[in-house]
Amino acid sequence: MNTSELDWFKSSYSSAQGDSCVEVAVTEQAVHVRDSKDLAHPCFAVDREGWTRFVGFVTEA
Incomplete structure (x- = not known):
């Protein structure tokens, strides 16, 4: 799967500076996680x- 085509979003707990962000993308089969x-x-x-x-x-x- 080409993960660049996924709809990524950051946690609402991510800092305002954006220095501690984990992003997730949800599909039917899995939850994808990236830095x-x-x-x-x-x-x-x-x-x-x-x-x-x-x-x-x-x-x-």
Whole structure:
């Protein structure tokens, strides 16, 4: 998949300076994650169930 064609968005928790940003793009099959400061670095993807578990874990912490 060409990830440059995905609809990427930043977390609402990203700092105003834009120096600590993670971007995600959601598709039917997966959630793609990348570092917005280093777009040349490959992104990674997790299935939607795994992403839901991850978000649940970090919101409980």
